[in-house]
Amino acid sequence: MLLGPVVWVLTLAICYVFLGHYWWFPPPISQHGQAYDQQFTATLWVTGIIFFCAQMSLGWVIVKFRDRGGIARYSHGNNVLEVVWTSATAVLFIGLVLAGTRIWAAVHFEEAPANALKIEVMSKQFAWAFRYPGPDGKFGRTDLKQVNDQGGNPFGIDDKDPAGKDDITSASIKVPAGRPIQLIMRSRDVIHNFFVRELRLKQDIVPGMEIPFHFQADQVGTYEVPCSELCGLGHHQMRTTLEVMAPADFEKWLQEQAAQK
């Protein structure tokens, strides 16, 4: 009997913290992020109402139908009710998935626009590297044997390929605001995961695969990138940042990097 009120109190406390947003998403920095938050909010309301009603009514039947010496109702159920709540949950749940499909499609089914800036991502235990094609717009050939992390060549850019001479590598990713970005993601040892909270995007990077991934960030700022797939003892240290720059600043940065070559 006491359990009823305990369930109520726990339910109200949980709802209170959810509504208070004490620990919550960072603000989104992309259109995708905004669409994501809408889908999340819709799901939160649907599930929140189900959660609230289910727990509250559980508490209520516990209190209301406690043994008070009466006689229990003899009933084997009610087929109409079964059909109603089965179809209602089916419609709600499937409806939510369908509503979210556009978001998933925009990330994964649509190709990056042609003007997208291409950046290669290389993940390894426990660091990130990013490569820009340089002024010639071409990535140089890579060779595993030429990988040299200390020497600033985590990609193993082949020094015999002229296209690679001007390639720029960076330990953090810098992108211009408002321009589509096309990532080409690789790992050379174990599975890692590229996750930017503010973009509401996440993707595993799998050795042996070349995974394309595109996004567009609209808000200038620096955002942390935590590796989000268990990759070994340094997993919790595998950090880099996404720096979204004003387009002019980005061009300036690119030129500075190219000049150092």
Place this chain on the structure above:
Amino acid sequence: MSSPVVHPAHHAPTGFIRRYIFSLDHKVIGIQYYFLAVFSVFLGMALSVLMRFHMVYPDAKVSLFEKLWPTGAPGGIMTPELYLSLMTMHGTIMVFFVLTTAPQSGFGNYFLPIQIGAEDMAFPVLNMLSFWTTFLALIVMVAAFFVPGGAPLAGWTAYPPLSAVGPLSGPGEGLGQTLWIISIAIFCGASLMGAINFIATTIDLRARGLSMMRMPLTCWSWFVTAILGLLGFAVLLAAGVLLLLDRLAGTSFFLPAGLLVSDQILNHKGGSPLLWQHLFWFFGHPEVYIAILPGMGVASQLLATFSRKPIFGYRAMVYAILSIGFLGFFVWGHHMFMSGMNPYSAFAFSILTMSIGVPSAIKTFNWIGTLWGGRIQFTTAMLFALGFVSLFVTGGISGIFLGQPALDLYFHDTYFVVGHFHMIMGVAAIFGMFAGTFYWFPKVTGKFMNETLGKIHFYLTFIGVYCIFTPMHFLGIAGNPRRYADFTNFDFMGKLMPVHTFMTHSAIFTMVVQFIFLFNLFWSIKKGKPAPINPWNATTLEWTIPSPPPFDNFAGKHPVVNHGPYEYSVPGAAKDYIMQSDPA
């Protein structure tokens, strides 16, 4: 249906070893499984509290750590690799040796034959073998702690390449990981033997009159769980052997070309890390239902018994169990939305995942429907069954977020996932076990467990687990990744530390509370109040025989079943329950 051949009453073996160690008696084997799980759950819980401690106090010097792990905790400070070993072993021990073992092999072994009116399982020798094989698997698993390099750090999911390239990818990835895979393979063998036995027993040994649609829902859930085990563990066994070959024989099932690990170029080529994930989760998702279905069966049984009402919608409950079991094999891809698999398949997997939410919701509605209009008796067993319903709702509802690929774009591998599965397959399943323990203890021992201690333990645990696992959802919403040894390297995680601290303290509190249960269990075995044959006025066949039951359960007689399993408060009946074996 069993043929009504009259067997002479079996006599129990007299030697201690044949009776209690290498016993063929399903009841002894059930108890053996149960205590194997009790040992494992306390071990797994201790590991989890060590993890939680390290996450909040990563720099703490504890001399005990150094004594336990001289290399893993030099100077008493836990290393990240030790943290990951604890995490891997916690997950593995809990999933395999607790959640798979107690609800199915423990309770199922003991009560499936009795509830269907059989004198033993269909294959008693196989039954004994499956227990001792499980025991061997546990020994091999725990041994991984004591080999050079220590226990593996690749998580209970053991994703290659991390798990496949040997010590290059980290300490624990040498012999420790090999032992882990061997243990899992042995465990798969044991589970296959158990599954075959459960299926054959359910199909062949039912008493006269006990049609499938008269079986208690516990029997239904053990039966369907056995089918899931048969199909799932067969695949995991194959996957484990392939992973072992990649490690030891130089094959490349899961390893692609172009690997450069710790500055060494590897000679593998042609394999796919995703293949492992597909095979693993083809087992791994049904495994979730292996853990939770028996709990659902126990909850249904107890809710009906203690509200003195027939279960609401028996047929719907059976169909829900069947459809959860069936659909459970088609949703493994929702673990892989972010894996790099073809994103179009995410669409199919998400629709199927949401569909499996429907029978789960049906069960919840029917449980509340069962309570509705009842006369609820708040025994400790019932409290745990009610707690199960609450946790099942809380844990299930977060699945609606994770089942959507669009929302998984953020939540994958965050604490949101950790909160979700701990709520549902962790604590809800464990509440099912607690409920079963309090409910059947009088039958197994002839004594009651202490109700006062039981209720104190229930309330503290119920509040405790909510305090541990609900905050994980907020951490997930804030983007906190899982499997991080500490949170000091990221600015945004600093703000989340109060939540982590709260969870750690809740976990320590909840762990301490579990010793109330342990004490109650052993104290009641010795000193519990004597219990009558049918202390709960329940209807199923186990309550017709003495407590503890004789060696061959029904003393050579063959019970005949005339009623459904939940005939409570039937109008016009002499008592408020009609037993299944009462005259028609």
